[in-house]
Amino acid sequence: MCDRQDDRLTSAAARYPVVATTTHVRQLFENPDVDAVAIATPVSTHFDLALRALQAGKHVLVEKPLAASSADALRLIEEAERRGRVLMVDHTFVYTGAVQKIASLVSSGELGDIYYYDSVRVNLGLFQHDVNVIWDLAVHDLSIMDHVLPSRPRAVSATGVSHVAGGHENIAYLTVFFDNNLIAHMHVNWLAPVKIRRTLIGGSKRMIVYDDLEPSEKIKIYDSGITVNSRPESVYQMLVGYRAGDMWAPRLDATEALKTEVAHFVDCVERGTKPRTDAASGLRVVRLVEAASASMAARGRLIELDAPAGAKRS
Amino acid sequence: MCDRQDDRLTSAAARYPVVATTTHVRQLFENPDVDAVAIATPVSTHFDLALRALQAGKHVLVEKPLAASSADALRLIEEAERRGRVLMVDHTFVYTGAVQKIASLVSSGELGDIYYYDSVRVNLGLFQHDVNVIWDLAVHDLSIMDHVLPSRPRAVSATGVSHVAGGHENIAYLTVFFDNNLIAHMHVNWLAPVKIRRTLIGGSKRMIVYDDLEPSEKIKIYDSGITVNSRPESVYQMLVGYRAGDMWAPRLDATEALKTEVAHFVDCVERGTKPRTDAASGLRVVRLVEAASASMAARGRLIELDAPAGAKRS
Amino acid sequence: MCDRQDDRLTSAAARYPVVATTTHVRQLFENPDVDAVAIATPVSTHFDLALRALQAGKHVLVEKPLAASSADALRLIEEAERRGRVLMVDHTFVYTGAVQKIASLVSSGELGDIYYYDSVRVNLGLFQHDVNVIWDLAVHDLSIMDHVLPSRPRAVSATGVSHVAGGHENIAYLTVFFDNNLIAHMHVNWLAPVKIRRTLIGGSKRMIVYDDLEPSEKIKIYDSGITVNSRPESVYQMLVGYRAGDMWAPRLDATEALKTEVAHFVDCVERGTKPRTDAASGLRVVRLVEAASASMAARGRLIELDAPAGAKRS
């Protein structure tokens, strides 16, 4: 365990007396008994620490977001590949039972074609000094979206404002465009009177409501939707039919996400396999955040996304 | 009562046997015993019918939106002013106890400076053939926003897509910018698995959650928020303080909104006064919808709004 | 249409101009064109009016409860049988999509053995002058219970108090015992700050939550429960296993209950068949209410129920 603040290290050591401690990260990286490190530090330090760890031959798990810029993220990916080390990003939600269930419902085709992904993540939250609310909160939604949606984003339009003089935006709205008529949208807000964590996913066959604040029944699947009559006999005919059917809340795996995630990291290290939340997914998320921040600064101007690094879900 | 469909007229007459009926609107307009008319027809006919009614010297109440274009709306305003007739638009929500309470909380300063207005109006709704979802649903939110917010919108950025080939957009997101750091946002959607009617209004002193689906307690006022320390002694000091206080749900006037609205219309006609939802508010809403539709077609491009017709809240 | 109050009759006639009216019920009963009557009057008049209608050869639908005493209810049943006329009681909830679904889930065995039926029906309601809260509210729950449960009640224990000097009990709790370990309980209350309409039904295989205030999803079925190991290998072994599975909210028939009920009444009259809510069910409910009121007066003393009139579900 390494922390530059002595008192925090002491307090952590008291809880886990078996773990050796140091305030010098170099000692950690130089220790040949250490195979892998987890980096949970301010975003601005992710790049430097992860790079040094990789250069020292360690496998690395980095807290979200992977890095403070896509250039840094790309550099880390290259280093990990050159060294043959596992580089994993801590997109925690991907390891929850809820998101695993959504991913499986999407990929199995049970929802049909995906029409939209709409999430709201708001509450009275801590205003960050160094980043806007997109970097802090939307990263969660973008990482979930990246994991569950089959197609890749093409462009972003975002809006938002700051309510603190000289501060970063504390409320933001992101629209993500895809190749087809799939659309994604996120609302993130540090200044809401109530806590909301709700995602709607609309498909041509079924639709999902994912409410992360529900103690159980986080995922509800609605057998509702529309059926489009593409060949109406007359222009005056109704083109759209409506279905309202049953609702179903599947039992979810209740294992703690961090436990699943850490076990997965260890497994990837031991077997040399690619993590579910590999560095490429970390890069894709950082690129979206960069684009959204740029769009927000230009009051919604559309920002096209470059071709992503690495084929997705190959 | 006038309806071009004979069977609908017959069925309505059976319920209200005392009311005379006709299938020819001309007979209505030419009848000297008729002082005022209410127009509840497809949007595309609003302009023509309202104009003829005004030209026949009637006072007019038009369903929302006032007209299919701001040019038409402007022309109706001019005609009403020239004739000295009342022209009122049916922004029904303005007449609910909930919106009246919000308006009074905002104007009394109880919320402090208004930071944001965020509304979600989604459900599995009827796909309209002639207009997009903004014309159908966002009109409600824009009319509420127009009524309760003290400042005037300056620009709009909107995104959305259609999931029916050849159809109008059935999901849309609008951001409305104001002169200061106030921001408004609306999410409207005909293709949601659940019905949501929720508006968050954030102020520097207090914040409101307005949930129109609550049978009672539609308005909740949170004595929560942030306090910004504008003169920190050092750049490293915390700039933002947090308050989490009581919540309060005031008892609301439960009178049916339509009843209040119609009584108000009659009162304005009899006393020659300007309605709470006058034609100028109808025009402002139509301009916002036009701008939002244009922005949506250009994937979020910012559309500046011209100076609005008529001073607001003078 | 017959009403002794002239003004109410006039107002009703205005809405339904085609219906003939009278203030003398004798005229109604003597009219040979009238085949059937619906009686919606104060409870104390049910017996007299229904009896006269039956004696005049009419088929009769009586609002709940069937009569003010079980003796009266029994007398009505005899008269209807002697005359060969349909006598139906207006247990409205039995005709809702929700209760029909519950009945079908119970009778199909999907819930397994029924363990308990627990309902809460409370709100700030009108204090009745002539009857206690059991006669007013619990009748609904008893009629639902009577319809969906397979076994017959054997005894009742009830408690309650009045908070108005000289008034009837405005809060009451009923426990209904059955032959086996099935237990039913009802909480009814005119003096609650919030409205609750929730019934829990526990079975050995599945359990139901029926919340009548939910706009949709009134019925939720939980694949949860316990499994009892009846032959543990040792006394220290765990005897009870737990299952927590999926939840499922079936789509319900949304037809208005009164519409279904009236159509059923007409059908029974035309075909001479026994209604789903026949007079025997009306009598069973009245007997339970009588027993519960007696138990409540004696602060929970157990009241055994006599053998019910007429075999149930034969």
Add this chain to the structure above:
Amino acid sequence: MCDRQDDRLTSAAARYPVVATTTHVRQLFENPDVDAVAIATPVSTHFDLALRALQAGKHVLVEKPLAASSADALRLIEEAERRGRVLMVDHTFVYTGAVQKIASLVSSGELGDIYYYDSVRVNLGLFQHDVNVIWDLAVHDLSIMDHVLPSRPRAVSATGVSHVAGGHENIAYLTVFFDNNLIAHMHVNWLAPVKIRRTLIGGSKRMIVYDDLEPSEKIKIYDSGITVNSRPESVYQMLVGYRAGDMWAPRLDATEALKTEVAHFVDCVERGTKPRTDAASGLRVVRLVEAASASMAARGRLIELDAPAGAKRS
């Protein structure tokens, strides 16, 4: 720290390495450095362990319920008084911000006269082998009721059944009678498909809904109720008027209840004062549980309560 199971002791010691451990409780009691002990063991052992601790001169905090019988509880009270030691029972909920707020609202008269106390505490819970559901769950509600209500219970009627052959009752309903028209009722159930923790408290001026599962807003106060006209001008006049007013959710102290409780215990020990949840309150709760269990075995038979030990709130 003392535990007869070696492995549990080892695991606890690893988390709190500074605490000395033993598997022999005698060593604990004989240790002169130990001033006070907390007993968190099966109910059947409370009496013996607490008695020995008191006899060894220790101050004692016992988990709820205080003892397995009122005779045992009484004996412990006598021992504590003779030795001049603090004997406190762990009625944890009394130390929550929510219950403290309720107690203050009741005692300040803000609710007016208290009409009823109604609580529901149900979920799919662990079936206990040695006690029925009243001993396990209703103890919580009885201890809250004991703390917040101004009057003392006079009699109990309870019903319930077991759904496991040879097992204790897993579902139970308790009615508690008081001198006046105050009534209390509790529903406890180990076999419910959903978790409910809701208490309604009705007063002549205001009413409370206390929902312990709400993350915030656990307490809602309704300015609703009835006003009784005690001198109607005629017997046909309406005797009861209705008020429906604002709702208010006060901010609650969010300190962890156990932390408050332990600090209070230490304070009582140091200052020699009587705890808020003293042994007399523990005895009152045990007496109610005993009476309710006896009533339940006799299917609701009313059990009168003897005069309680020690004046309440003197």
